[in-house]
Amino acid sequence: MPNLRLIQAEVLKLRRRRGMLAVALVLTLGLLAVAYTVGVIQHGGNPGRYDAPGGLAGFEDSLTFLSVMGFIMAAIVGSTAGSHDIDSGVFRDLAATGRSRTALFLARVGGAWVVVGAILAVALAGDVAGAFAFADGTATPGAGDIAQGVAMILVSGALGAALAVGLAALFGSRGPVIGILIAAHLVFEPQLQGAGFLGDARQAIPTSALNRIGDQATEGLDYRVALGTAIAVVLAWVAVALAAGAWRTRTREI
Amino acid sequence: MTSPTPSDPGSPAIRTRGLGKRFGTRAALDGVDLDVPRGVAFGFLGANGAGKTTLIRLLLGLARPSAGTMQLLGRDLPAGSAEALARVGAIIEEPRFHPHLTGRENLQVHAAARDRAAHGRMDGALARVGLAARGDEKVKTYSLGMRQRLGVARCLLSDPDLLILDEPMNGLDPAGILEFRQLIRELVAEGRTVLLSSHLLDEVEKTCDTVAIVDDGRVVAQGTINDIVRGGQRAVDIVCHGPVEAARLLAAVPGVLRAADHEGALRVTLAPEAPVDREIVTALLRRLLEHGVDVERVAPVRSSLEDRFLTMTTRLEDRS
Numbered sequence: 001m002p003n004l005r006l007i008q009a010e011v012l013k014l015r016r017r018r019g020m021l022a023v024a025l026v027l028t029l030g031l032l033a034v035a036y037t038v039g040v041i042q043h044g045g046n047p048g049r050y051d052a053p054g055g056l057a058g059f060e061d062s063l064t065f066l067s068v069m070g071f072i073m074a075a076i077v078g079s080t081a082g083s084h085d086i087d088s089g090v091f092r093d094l095a096a097t098g099r100s101r102t103a104l105f106l107a108r109v110g111g112a113w114v115v116v117g118a119i120l121a122v123a124l125a126g127d128v129a130g131a132f133a134f135a136d137g138t139a140t141p142g143a144g145d146i147a148q149g150v151a152m153i154l155v156s157g158a159l160g161a162a163l164a165v166g167l168a169a170l171f172g173s174r175g176p177v178i179g180i181l182i183a184a185h186l187v188f189e190p191q192l193q194g195a196g197f198l199g200d201a202r203q204a205i206p207t208s209a210l211n212r213i214g215d216q217a218t219e220g221l222d223y224r225v226a227l228g229t230a231i232a233v234v235l236a237w238v239a240v241a242l243a244a245g246a247w248r249t250r251t252r253e254i
Numbered sequence: 255m256t257s258p259t260p261s262d263p264g265s266p267a268i269r270t271r272g273l274g275k276r277f278g279t280r281a282a283l284d285g286v287d288l289d290v291p292r293g294v295a296f297g298f299l300g301a302n303g304a305g306k307t308t309l310i311r312l313l314l315g316l317a318r319p320s321a322g323t324m325q326l327l328g329r330d331l332p333a334g335s336a337e338a339l340a341r342v343g344a345i346i347e348e349p350r351f352h353p354h355l356t357g358r359e360n361l362q363v364h365a366a367a368r369d370r371a372a373h374g375r376m377d378g379a380l381a382r383v384g385l386a387a388r389g390d391e392k393v394k395t396y397s398l399g400m401r402q403r404l405g406v407a408r409c410l411l412s413d414p415d416l417l418i419l420d421e422p423m424n425g426l427d428p429a430g431i432l433e434f435r436q437l438i439r440e441l442v443a444e445g446r447t448v449l450l451s452s453h454l455l456d457e458v459e460k461t462c463d464t465v466a467i468v469d470d471g472r473v474v475a476q477g478t479i480n481d482i483v484r485g486g487q488r489a490v491d492i493v494c495h496g497p498v499e500a501a502r503l504l505a506a507v508p509g510v511l512r513a514a515d516h517e518g519a520l521r522v523t524l525a526p527e528a529p530v531d532r533e534i535v536t537a538l539l540r541r542l543l544e545h546g547v548d549v550e551r552v553a554p555v556r557s558s559l560e561d562r563f564l565t566m567t568t569r570l571e572d573r574s
Contacts, residue, residue, distance in 0.1 A: 009366035016354050089350030090363070093408065096314040096346065098339025099367040253317040 003103050010111025013084060020080055024115075027073045028123040032066060036130045043136065054134030059141045062127050063149045063214060067156045068185065070123070074116045074160030075181040081112035081161070082168025082177070082245065092254045105169060105249040109242060112161040120157045124150055152214025159206060159234055160185075166241030170248045196222065209233040265328035267292045267416045267447040268313065273322035275308050275471075282308040284471040286322070290449055290464075292415075295442045297462035297479075298451040299559075301567055305471040306451045307347060310420050314344055327415055340369065343409025344418040349401050353394035357385055357404050360393055364408050372411040379407035384433070398425030406437065417441060420451045435461045459559040469567040482562050487511075488528065489555040490535060491519040495548045507541050509534055521555070 015021070039053025052058060085091035085108075094104055127149075132140050141149070160181065167177040189207040192198065202208060203225045210216075212230035225233070268290035275283040283305045290296045300306045311317045313326055315335045324331040326338035351360045358376060365372035380389045383403035388396070396404065402425055409417050419438075423431050438448050438461050452458050458465060459479060466476035475482050494500050497520045504513040504520070509528030513520055528534050531554050542549055 003366075005366040005370075009363040012359060013352055013355065013363060016352075016359065084352065088352050089348075090352060090360075092316055092346055093344070093350065093364065094367050095316060096339060096342070096344050097364070097367045097412070098315070098336040098342075100336070104367070254311075 003107060006099075006103060006107030007110035007114065010081060010107045011114050014077060014081055014111055014115045017080065017084075020076060021115075021119075024073045024077055024119050025122075027069050027076075028066065028119055029126055031069055032062060032123055032126055032130070035062065035065065036134060040134055043134075047136075052134055052136035052138050054131045054136065054140070055138035056131070056141045056145060057138065058134065059127065059131035059145065059149065060216070062130070063152060064216060066120075066123060066127060066153050067210060067214065067216075070116075070120050070153050070157045071160040071185050072182055073119060074112070074157040075164045075178050075185075077116050077119075078109075078112040078161035078164025079168040079174040079177040079181075081108045081115075082165035083172065083174040086169075086172050086252075086254075087174070095254060101250045102246050105165075105246045106242075108169075109162060109165045109245075112165050113158055116157040116161045117154060120153055124153055148213070148215050152210055152216065155213050155234055156210050159210070159237060162238040163241045166243075166245030169245035172248075172252075199223075203229055204233050204236075206234065206237055265325060266290055267296075267327060268449065269325040270309075270313075271323045273309070273312065273324060274320045275305075275312060275317065276320045281471050283312070283319075286468070286471070286473050288466055288473055288476065290447065290466075292447050293442065293445055294464050295438055295448045295450060295462040297458035297465035298449055298468065299453065299455065299458055299465055299563060300451075300468035301453060304468045304567070306468055307420055308471075309468070310344070310346055310418055310449075310451060313418065314342070314346065315339065316346070340412060341415040342418060343406075343412050343414035343416075344420075345402070345405040345409060345422055346418075346420050348398075348421075348424065349405025349408070351393040351401065351404065354392060356390050356392050357396065357400075357407075358389040360404065361389075361408060361411060365411050368412050371413070375411050375413065376407075379410040382410060383407045383437070399427060399430050402426060402430075402434075406434075414446060416447045416449065418449045418451070421453070422450065423452065423454055423457055431457065455558075455560045455563055465559070467563055467566050474566045475562070479559055483557050483559055487526075488524040488531075488557065490522045490524065490531075490538060491516065491551075491553045491555055492522060492538065492542070492549060493519045493551040494542060495550075499545075500542055500547050503541055503545055503547065504538055507534075507537055509537070519551075 036053050039058065042050040043052050085094060095101055128146055164177055164181055167180065168174055171177055185207065189205050192205050193202055193208060200223065202223055208225050209230035212225040212227060266289045268288060270286050270288045273283055273286040274281060286309060298306055312319050313324060315332060327341055329338040331338065352363065358380065361376045361379065365376060380386045383406050385400065385403055385407060388400065393401065402422055423434055426434055438450065441448055450458060450462055462479065464478050465482060466473050497515060500520055501513040504510055504522050509525050511523045511525045513522045522538060524534060535552055535554065539549060539552065
């Protein structure tokens with residue numbers, strides 16, 4: 001069982017990394033604010049050409065954006081959580097307390113989820129507020145749309161953080177993990193989604209599962225994932241990443 | 255979950271038998287039998303690369319042994335490591351911390367991995383190592399000496415029965431070393447056991463009651479400092495006129511192994527079976543005076559731990 005005191009300690013370590021938190025906030029809330037600001041200026045200047053940045057359509061667009069940026073932010077926070085004890089050399093002292101290394105590892109996951117979840121919650125609150133504030137008379141998102149959007153963003157963040165913590169434990173450092181996850185999410189996954197010869201195997205691509213959870217349009221794609229499959233795919237990726245990270249944490253000689 | 259192994263309170267704080275650790279073909283530890291009694295300051299002496307830190311890593315469960323058995327506070331390892339390590343505080347090599355956190359926050363992180371009472375021991379631990387006033391500063395602003403102190407404070411969070419301190423005096427100024435020495439003696443006076451791993455022979459001699467000397471992965475001697483120092487060769491330095499003649503005369507005295515020039519004096523090395531100092535010195539003087547050799551000064555040579563260490567250990571360049 002994850003230990004609450006260890007998770008609180010993990011959150012403390014992440015909370016005190018001001019630089020990382022600033023980057024995480026800029027990537028999510030900051031860029032969202034920029035997107036709305038640009039949308040408002042464009043729409044105000046030429047309403048015929050530019051749609052209102054808010055409303056249901058704007059909300060769905062921003063969800064796609066927030067899903068990607070949330071995943072990247074989660075990769076940064078998660079890889080930091082997964083590696084900072086090893087990078088600083090503190091892991092050796094923590095392991096020497098006799099505390100289960102699996103518990104130490106799971107606390108990193110818990111801590112990363114708390115921080116990522118808090119940042120995404122703020123960003124989502126801003127997004128929903130923007131969708132209503134800048135609808136300019138167009139249809140606004142309903143409770144179901146918001147619930148699906150929140151689920152997609154939080155699951156995207158949770159998945160990104162879990163993958164990052166697991167990989168960071170595996171590699172023992174942060175930099176390569178951020179690079180790998182960004183490249184996978186932005187470059188390889190879209191390519192794989194379009195690779196028809198892979199058939200139903202493409203349902204295992206995380207982005208496909210996340211889009212299904214958020215009921216997002218998957219234009220140009222010739223397959224659709226069932227909701228149950230999407231949830232199973234996300235859980236499977238989380239389980240694989242955590243199992244790999246926990247194994248490496250248990251077996252690492254320090 | 256592993257069921258706790260029973261603890262034997264009468265057992266040594268640390269016991270190893272045939273303990274070995276190999277890195278590829280190189281044996282970092284080879285058949286180590288070590289007994290650290292409870293309630294003492296125990297010096298673990300060895301040159302750099304002799305295997306001190308490797309042994310500590312094995313005891314703390316940070317690496318797995320290639321051979322042998324270990325007991326910590328009466329519990330078999332690794333089966334009872336969680337229970338045993340809960341009563342152990344350790345500094346392994348240089349103490350490491352999260353530099354972006356304050357000293358107190360670092361202790362908070364560590365306390366979370368300890369028992370629930372550990373959090374309540376933070377202030378006392380900081381005060382005990384003289385960091386109460388600097389506890390809320392970030393560790394990246396700390397000197398090495400302050401980090402060493404914070405490392406000890408971290409050890410104290412578990413109210414340990416055993417402290418394992420690996421080179422804890424590195425980076426301390428002379429006053430800091432003195433305070434540290436006093437702290438260790440206080441901890442021992444409280445009934446705790448302190449394992450002090452070091453290559454600073456003088457500090458170990460001043461601080462510890464019992465020592466083990468490790469060389470090239472093997473324990474080559476262990477016992478009280480007096481026993482180990484006594485195990486060395488005895489000698490007497492004599493300053494006299496006509497040292498060449500004197501050396502010839504003294505070499506013939508029963509109990510004398512050799513007599514040779516040594517830094518301006520004549521060093522007379524005694525055999526193990528030589529009589530006590532009073533008798534042998536009298537015999538040496540009588541021999542010289544009977545042959546008309548004037549004697550200026552006679553001084554028995556006190557063997558130090560350093561002398562014994564240097565005779566027992568291999569220099570790095572001599573290792574194959």
